[in-house]
Amino acid sequence: MARTVGIDLGTTYSLIAYQDKREGRPKCIPGPYGTPLCPSVVSVDPNGSIIVGEPARRRLLTQPERTIYSVKRLMGRGPADVQNELKIFPFRIDPASSNVIRVRLGDRVFTPPEISAFILRELKSWADEYFQDVVDRAVVTVPAYFNDAQRQATRDAGRLAGLEVLRLVNEPTAAALAYGLHEKKRGRVAVYDFGGGTFDISILKLISTTDGDIYQVLSTNGDTHLGGDDIDNALQAVAREEIRARGVDLDTHPEVVQEVRKALIAAKHELSDADKATVKLPLPNGGVYFREIKRAEYDKWIRPIVDRTMAPVRQALGDAKLTPAEIEEVVLVGGSTRVPLVRRTVEEFFGRTPHAELNPDEVVALGAAVQADILEGGVKDMLLLDVTPLSLGIETMGGVVAKIIPRNSTIPASAQEMFTTGVENQTGIDIHVLQGERELAKDCRSLARFQLKVPPGPAGLARIEVKYLIDASGILQVSAHDLRTGEQHSIEVQPSYGLDDAEVERILEESIEYAEQDFSERQLIEARNEAETVLNATEKALAREQNEAPGELSDDERRAIDGAVAALREALAGRDYKLVRQFVDVLNQATTPLAERMMNRALATAFEGKQLDKV
Amino acid sequence: MSAPSITATTSATCWSCSAATGGAHFCPACGKIQPLPRGADYFGFFGLPQKLAIDLPDLEQRFHSLSWKLHPDNFVRASEDERQLSLDRSSQLNDAYRTLQNPVARVEYLLGLAGMRKEGQKKQQAPPELLEEVFELNESLDELRDARESGGSAATMAGLREKLETAQHKFESLLVDVDKELSRVSSEWDRALDSGADDAARKKIMERMNEILNRRSYVRNLVNGVRQELVTGDS
Numbered sequence: 001m002a003r004t005v006g007i008d009l010g011t012t013y014s015l016i017a018y019q020d021k022r023e024g025r026p027k028c029i030p031g032p033y034g035t036p037l038c039p040s041v042v043s044v045d046p047n048g049s050i051i052v053g054e055p056a057r058r059r060l061l062t063q064p065e066r067t068i069y070s071v072k073r074l075m076g077r078g079p080a081d082v083q084n085e086l087k088i089f090p091f092r093i094d095p096a097s098s099n100v101i102r103v104r105l106g107d108r109v110f111t112p113p114e115i116s117a118f119i120l121r122e123l124k125s126w127a128d129e130y131f132q133d134v135v136d137r138a139v140v141t142v143p144a145y146f147n148d149a150q151r152q153a154t155r156d157a158g159r160l161a162g163l164e165v166l167r168l169v170n171e172p173t174a175a176a177l178a179y180g181l182h183e184k185k186r187g188r189v190a191v192y193d194f195g196g197g198t199f200d201i202s203i204l205k206l207i208s209t210t211d212g213d214i215y216q217v218l219s220t221n222g223d224t225h226l227g228g229d230d231i232d233n234a235l236q237a238v239a240r241e242e243i244r245a246r247g248v249d250l251d252t253h254p255e256v257v258q259e260v261r262k263a264l265i266a267a268k269h270e271l272s273d274a275d276k277a278t279v280k281l282p283l284p285n286g287g288v289y290f291r292e293i294k295r296a297e298y299d300k301w302i303r304p305i306v307d308r309t310m311a312p313v314r315q316a317l318g319d320a321k322l323t324p325a326e327i328e329e330v331v332l333v334g335g336s337t338r339v340p341l342v343r344r345t346v347e348e349f350f351g352r353t354p355h356a357e358l359n360p361d362e363v364v365a366l367g368a369a370v371q372a373d374i375l376e377g378g379v380k381d382m383l384l385l386d387v388t389p390l391s392l393g394i395e396t397m398g399g400v401v402a403k404i405i406p407r408n409s410t411i412p413a414s415a416q417e418m419f420t421t422g423v424e425n426q427t428g429i430d431i432h433v434l435q436g437e438r439e440l441a442k443d444c445r446s447l448a449r450f451q452l453k454v455p456p457g458p459a460g461l462a463r464i465e466v467k468y469l470i471d472a473s474g475i476l477q478v479s480a481h482d483l484r485t486g487e488q489h490s491i492e493v494q495p496s497y498g499l500d501d502a503e504v505e506r507i508l509e510e511s512i513e514y515a516e517q518d519f520s521e522r523q524l525i526e527a528r529n530e531a532e533t534v535l536n537a538t539e540k541a542l543a544r545e546q547n548e549a550p551g552e553l554s555d556d557e558r559r560a561i562d563g564a565v566a567a568l569r570e571a572l573a574g575r576d577y578k579l580v581r582q583f584v585d586v587l588n589q590a591t592t593p594l595a596e597r598m599m600n601r602a603l604a605t606a607f608e609g610k611q612l613d614k615v
Numbered sequence: 616m617s618a619p620s621i622t623a624t625t626s627a628t629c630w631s632c633s634a635a636t637g638g639a640h641f642c643p644a645c646g647k648i649q650p651l652p653r654g655a656d657y658f659g660f661f662g663l664p665q666k667l668a669i670d671l672p673d674l675e676q677r678f679h680s681l682s683w684k685l686h687p688d689n690f691v692r693a694s695e696d697e698r699q700l701s702l703d704r705s706s707q708l709n710d711a712y713r714t715l716q717n718p719v720a721r722v723e724y725l726l727g728l729a730g731m732r733k734e735g736q737k738k739q740q741a742p743p744e745l746l747e748e749v750f751e752l753n754e755s756l757d758e759l760r761d762a763r764e765s766g767g768s769a770a771t772m773a774g775l776r777e778k779l780e781t782a783q784h785k786f787e788s789l790l791v792d793v794d795k796e797l798s799r800v801s802s803e804w805d806r807a808l809d810s811g812a813d814d815a816a817r818k819k820i821m822e823r824m825n826e827i828l829n830r831r832s833y834v835r836n837l838v839n840g841v842r843q844e845l846v847t848g849d850s
Binding site: 377385 | 676679680682683686687688691692702703705706707709710712713
């Protein structure tokens with residue numbers, strides 16, 4: 001029987017998980033690098049092949065113009081929405097983008113759902129390999145605060161990846177499912193989910209009934225453009241200025257930007273446990289950016305970002321009509337909850353120590369796997385009742401929005417509106433559907449505009465009931481019913497942002513030419529590319545060492561490196577990608593002292609320069 | 616977005632086996648989920664009479680029990696038509712629960728069933744005894760806005776704030792009174808149903824409830840307006 005998997009399509013990492021029926025618990029599926037974390041990075045090779053995950057992440061350094069990260073930020077958005085992101089993210093938006101953003105990678109152009117589909121396809125190949133069977137049905141998670149367009153874009157990505165998306169589940173709710181299963185607790189729970197690019201807060205009630213356990217979401221709130229990325233960008237802004245003071249303008253050195261970002265992210269990770277972290281980075285002018293970051297200083301830089309999460313938290317609690325003290329458990333989800341300031345802020349607000357036993361990177365995927373099993377009919381005693389994060393409204397006279405489904409309504413939810421004609425022989429009624437909390441249509445998110453067709457007749461004769469229904473994935477359906485004739489109208493709905501069906505079909509047809517290569521074939525190609533890169537780098541480093549510091553390389557070291565190079569070349573002649581990878585690691589280890597000496601020499605030169613300046 | 620294909624039928628026979636269903640969620644004979652009859656009401660959906668006193672724990676229990684049965688989770692592998700029926704029924708369940716949970720929305724809904732809350736009949740009605748105080752309030756609000764714009768002295772601002780806060784408390788307690796009145800008339804409605812009162816008597820009670828809802832809507836707007844003004848002042 002075909003399996004249904006759970007997928008966490010994250011901003012920074014994506015994961016795929018399944019319910020292990022024998023053990024009765026969900027598990028993540030590891031990828032070819034042994035970890036279940038697949039970096040959400042996609043790169044287009046000059047030969048046209050698509051590279052996803054860890055090897056793509058390495059290409060951020062070598063081929064940034066062909067590589068993209070954090071594409072989730074672009075899902076379901078129009079070009080006008082992302083102007084702010086463009087200032088801080090290296091997205092190359094095609095000028096021909098209209099409703100849907102198109103991103104340039106090398107000489108090709110893709111929509112965000114297509115890029116996300118590459119990530120989903122990669123994860124699917126992990127599962128196919130793991131089960132030695134085709135996996136084609138999935139539950140995919142989305143930020144709870146995603147709007148209709150962002151949800152549709154995610155569903156389209158699944159379709160483009162050859163997956164039937166049975167359900168979109170909100171990330172904090174999925175986490176609660178995994179958590180509830182693990183802890184067997186009941187009561188009111190707050191899930192604080194601070195990920196790579198999105199922030200969500202959900203308040204849930206875990207209830208035991210005679211039929212089983214119900215996970216009822218009471219309220220949700222968030223910010224779909226707030227995450228660890230923003231912390232990285234804050235650090236980068238500081239570094240940019242300090243590097244400028246050392247005579248290097250990063251704007252004119254885009255190739256260094258990713259190096260800087262990588263070093264700062266490493267420092268951020270270090271600061272999760274340590275009180276200080278050090279950044280050492282050679283600069284293109286021969287200098288070095290050497291910086292010790294202290295925890296207090298770091299906290300000061302990121303405090304505004306952490307504070308931005310608290311307004312949604314207060315709003316969600318208010319909507320659930322609860323005070324912080326009435327929350328019995330607080331669960332932390334998402335990699336950014338490893339930041340000490342985040343933990344402290346949450347703990348102080350709720351007045352209790354938050355739960356963090358479950359791996360914050362994996363818990364969402366695990367929850368998605370549980371929901372997948374529920375839909376397969378495996379787990380029968382758990383039920384998730386989620387809510388819509390944003391109010392649904394229609395535009396009325398004067399551009400004012402009439403709310404027809406309030407935010408935090410349990411989904412599926414619906415509303416009916418009656419329409420009639422205003423003038424004789426009017427043939428259509430224009431309807432504009434929006435999502436958001438503001439009073440005016442121009443301040444809300446446009447979901448769709450469409451025209452209801454009406455048979456000609458005197459004004460006010462037509463009586464058409466339009467039904468808006470938000471399904472269990474949080475996606476809107478619209479249907480119309482002519483009460484006079486009893487006819488059911490089909491409605492041509494053109495989404496304001498996103499791909500229409502015809503476009504999805506076209507992309508699907510085109511993608512056949514980039515059809516999946518065999519999994520191990522692809523892994524072999526990637527491993528070989530990686531090996532070539534490491535071999536080249538080793539050769540260059542050896543030459544440079546010979547030049548700068550002849551005699552520093554010991555005979556033992558030289559033998560180790562030569563041995564590793566020979567072994568790697570031998571592995572390259574074969575077809576075993578695991579073997580190639582293994583010897584890449586061996587060579588990397590053998591060259592570590594060499595790399596460290598080079599760094600130290602660069603540092604010494606830099607400090608020498610400083611001394612000279614002072615003289 | 617797509618238009619669902621199935622049309623709700625008014626007939627009370629099962630679409631699958633043609634047995635009589637009596638409007639039940641599932642066919643008593645073959646167990647298939649049934650379309651929502653047109654004009655199905657929220658009270659009936661839960662198997663409740665159209666009474667305004669509702670035992671909330673009991674309603675929650677009914678909600679949970681129906682959620683287990685109707686939720687789309689149970690229909691993932693069913694036919695497309697049945698999936699749509701589950702969507703229709705479970706959305707109706709959630710809409711009904713959301714409405715009946717709230718005593719004010721409940722009255723509003725009941726009046727709507729009787730065709731009494733159409734556009735034009737819904738209005739914000741200023742209670743005559745309040746007119747003077749509302750004038751005074753609006754004056755204070757204007758003064759506060761003016762003072763804020765022209766940078767009035769701290770003492771003036773504090774004085775105006777105090778005035779507004781007093782007004783807010785007054786209107787809040789008024790809202791409580793209106794809600795109590797609504798609850799009293801709601802009980803009257805339930806008693807009228809129990810005693811089998813005639814249509815005219817029922818209509819009279821509904822008219823009173825309609826009038827209370829209009830008054831409530833007015834007072835609530837006042838409270839929200841003042842609250843917003845005070846919050847703006849804080850930030």
